[in-house]
Amino acid sequence: MTVNRRCIIRLSRYKNALVRLKNLGFVKVFSDNLADAAGVNSAQVRKDFSIFGLTGNKRGGYRVDELLEELNRILGKDRVQEAVIAGVGNIGAALLQYNGFEKEGIKIRAGFEIDPSKFRERPGVSVLSLEKMGGYIRSNGIEIGIIAVPDFAAQQVLEIMVNSGIRGVLNFAPIRLRSSSSCIINSVNLVAELENVIYFTRIADKNFEDNESQNT
Amino acid sequence: MTVNRRCIIRLSRYKNALVRLKNLGFVKVFSDNLADAAGVNSAQVRKDFSIFGLTGNKRGGYRVDELLEELNRILGKDRVQEAVIAGVGNIGAALLQYNGFEKEGIKIRAGFEIDPSKFRERPGVSVLSLEKMGGYIRSNGIEIGIIAVPDFAAQQVLEIMVNSGIRGVLNFAPIRLRSSSSCIINSVNLVAELENVIYFTRIADKNFEDNESQNT
DNA sequence: GCCGTTTTGTAACTTTTTTCACAAAAAAAA
DNA sequence: TTTTTTTTGTGAAAAAAGTTACAAAACGGC
Numbered sequence: 001m002t003v004n005r006r007c008i009i010r011l012s013r014y015k016n017a018l019v020r021l022k023n024l025g026f027v028k029v030f031s032d033n034l035a036d037a038a039g040v041n042s043a044q045v046r047k048d049f050s051i052f053g054l055t056g057n058k059r060g061g062y063r064v065d066e067l068l069e070e071l072n073r074i075l076g077k078d079r080v081q082e083a084v085i086a087g088v089g090n091i092g093a094a095l096l097q098y099n100g101f102e103k104e105g106i107k108i109r110a111g112f113e114i115d116p117s118k119f120r121e122r123p124g125v126s127v128l129s130l131e132k133m134g135g136y137i138r139s140n141g142i143e144i145g146i147i148a149v150p151d152f153a154a155q156q157v158l159e160i161m162v163n164s165g166i167r168g169v170l171n172f173a174p175i176r177l178r179s180s181s182s183c184i185i186n187s188v189n190l191v192a193e194l195e196n197v198i199y200f201t202r203i204a205d206k207n208f209e210d211n212e213s214q215n216t
Numbered sequence: 217m218t219v220n221r222r223c224i225i226r227l228s229r230y231k232n233a234l235v236r237l238k239n240l241g242f243v244k245v246f247s248d249n250l251a252d253a254a255g256v257n258s259a260q261v262r263k264d265f266s267i268f269g270l271t272g273n274k275r276g277g278y279r280v281d282e283l284l285e286e287l288n289r290i291l292g293k294d295r296v297q298e299a300v301i302a303g304v305g306n307i308g309a310a311l312l313q314y315n316g317f318e319k320e321g322i323k324i325r326a327g328f329e330i331d332p333s334k335f336r337e338r339p340g341v342s343v344l345s346l347e348k349m350g351g352y353i354r355s356n357g358i359e360i361g362i363i364a365v366p367d368f369a370a371q372q373v374l375e376i377m378v379n380s381g382i383r384g385v386l387n388f389a390p391i392r393l394r395s396s397s398s399c400i401i402n403s404v405n406l407v408a409e410l411e412n413v414i415y416f417t418r419i420a421d422k423n424f425e426d427n428e429s430q431n432t
Numbered sequence: 433g434c435c436g437t438t439t440t441g442t443a444a445c446t447t448t449t450t451t452c453a454c455a456a457a458a459a460a461a462a
Numbered sequence: 463t464t465t466t467t468t469t470t471g472t473g474a475a476a477a478a479a480g481t482t483a484c485a486a487a488a489c490g491g492c
Contacts, residue, residue, distance in 0.1 A: 002448080008415045012408035016367075016390050030469070039392045041451060046471060058457040058470045076414045083410070094310030095406070100390070104407050106414070143417060144410070151232075168417030170410050174232050174316070176255045184416040186409055191316050192228035193404055194299070194360070194386050198292045198322070199224045200400040201359060201384030218478080246439070257481060262441060274440045274487040 003051060005186070008075075010048055013038040015071040022064050030061040077105045082142050084166075085111045086157045087149035088118050088127050091172050091190070095146060096125055108146075110136055114153075130157075137164035144168050151175040158185075219267060221402070224291075226264055229254040231287040238280050246277040293321045299360035300353060300382075301327045302373045304334050304343050307388050307406070308364030312341055324362075326352055330369075346373075353380035360384050367391040374401075 017037030021029055031049075035042040049055070049062075054070050056062035072078065083101075085092050088111040095101070096111045110126050112133040113119065120127050128136065136142070145166040149157050154173035161169060161183075168184040171177055174192065177185050233253030237245055247265075251258040265271070265278075270286050272278035288294065299317075301308050304327040311317070312327045326342050328349040329335065336343050344352065352358070361382040365373050370389035377385060377399075384400040387393055390408065393401050 003419075004448085005412060005416075006449085008412045009405070009408050012405065012411050013392070016408075020391075032469085037392055042469095043451060043453090043472090044449090046469095047450085050471060056470060057459090059459050059468050060457095061469070074415070075411050076418050081414050090310040090314045094306040098306045098406070100407050101410065104411070106407070106410060144413060146410075167420060168413040170413050176229070176253055182420070184413055184420060186413045186416075188404060188406070188409055189225070189228065190311070190314070190404070191320050191322070192225050192232075193402055194317065194322060194362075195228045195291050195320070196221060196224045197384040197386050197400055197402045198297050198360060199290070200221075200402075202292050203219075204383065204398070204400060220478085222479085248439085258439095259442090259481060259483095260479095262439095263480085266441060272440060273489090275438050275489050276487095277439070 007048055007051070010038055010040060010044070011052075011071055011075060014045065014048075015068065015075065018064055018068045018071065022068060026064050028061045029064050029067070031056070081106045081144060082109050082140070083107070083144035083146055084109055084133065084137060084142050085146040085148055086130065086133060086161070087111075087147065087153075088113045089148065089150075092146070092148035093118075095148065096127070106144075109140060109142060112136070114149075133157075134160050134164040137161065137166060142166065145170075147171040147173055147177075149173060158183075223264055223267070226254055226256060226260070227268075227287055227291060230261065230264075231284065231291060234280055234284045234287065238284060242280050244277045245280050245283070247272070297322045297360060298325050298356070298358050299323070299362055300325055300349065300358050301362040301364055302346065302349060302377070303327075303363065303365035303369075304329045305364060305366075308362070309334075311362060311364065312343070322360075325356060325358060328352070330365075349373075350376050350380040353377065353382060358382065361386075363387040363389055363393075365389060374399075 014034050017034055018029065021033070031042040031045040035045045038045070052070070052074055054067065083106060085096055085108055088096060092111060096108055101108060108125055110128060112130045113127055114130045116129070118127055119129065143166060145161040147154050147157055147169055151173045154171065154175055155177055158169060158177050158179055162179055166183060169177070169186070171185055171187040172190065174189045177187070179185055230250050233250055234245065237249070247258040247261040251261045254261070268290055270283065299322060301312055301324055304312060308327060312324055317324060324341055326344055328346045329343055330346045332345070334343055335345060359382060361377040363370050363373055363385055367389045370387065370391055371393055374385060374393050374395055378395055382399060385393070385402070387401055387403040388406065390405045393403070395401055
């Protein structure tokens, strides 16, 4: 009954599925369809919806339009969300230009770097000195930050962000960040995610070999 | 007692923490230290270790060297893991050059694209036509794939990968991929992760406002 | 060598998350 | 209109994940 990280991730998935269904001309949708698209049980879908008071019609399912609008509202899409990125290396630069965010109403306003060779003024998104980050966040009232600096610099960058008014952070540095409760942190560790794939792939290989040897 | 996704993610974190501790000159480590570094309970650490038969010494903790070696073995670091990337747009290009993978013994061998303007032969990593992907995977015996193509192309790319011998995939396309059980899929949805941050940030703001209005 | 202290390993418990199952509602069919 | 069918919404049950708590072991000081 509580709203947790995974629950919100599921809402994002339902939303994505709905956008696709809408583009295909669907007008209504059943919990079953969304469950399938999100890879969960249909009761899970209905339960998630009930948490947020999203209701459908018995036998009629949910109206795609309405549901999409509600999900967008819940996920904060009723206004453009602005964010900044610290660290414009490989990952940071990619995110700075990534059109997936813009499509979903998230606008990356600027990037900040320590390496001057990466500075550049651009029409939409500038890359500025990391020293200017605090001031930028404060004067533009930015609340969301993305950390894509090396692990040894991440905690310090976080502190600048939080002190300047950032309330939520998506962190790509492979280290645990500590923050006051006033700042939400969500970490994505790309290496760990790939190690995860590698682990389960090898396990599967092993099981397969085991099965084969059993068959002999 | 079961090995699940989160458990392996934790192992990666313990491993990262151990590397840092080793560089700081630590010779032994306690479950407490690792728990702290990974943001979990110390019993969780010991339980995770017990699943894999990793033992320490009562009162003596764990030897950093040994533990690191064991974790590396479990996570498949006893040999270089090779991977290919489909889609060399923003995210794909960043991952192609990301040094975090190489540092952890994961070698991205090639990228594959549909857009010829992105083709290029490079000393280490070439970007080739997507049409060549199947052949490349097969002739090099690659088992791990990274999908960074747009959502509408992802399922098709997955099928080429699986048919060519890929056994595990890290997927960045914001769509649910369906595969035979012979291929492990782990999806990272960057927009959903950021939406997650935004959601909880707004909730926190709301609670804060609520608290303030209570104080008035 | 003995004693107090610290830390592991794990069994039992608690909490969280997911699934099952079904009454109630509503559409469609008869 | 009545019956049948389908699908929601939600308690209750099950499964999974995480925490507590403590006996057993091992280190260091005396």
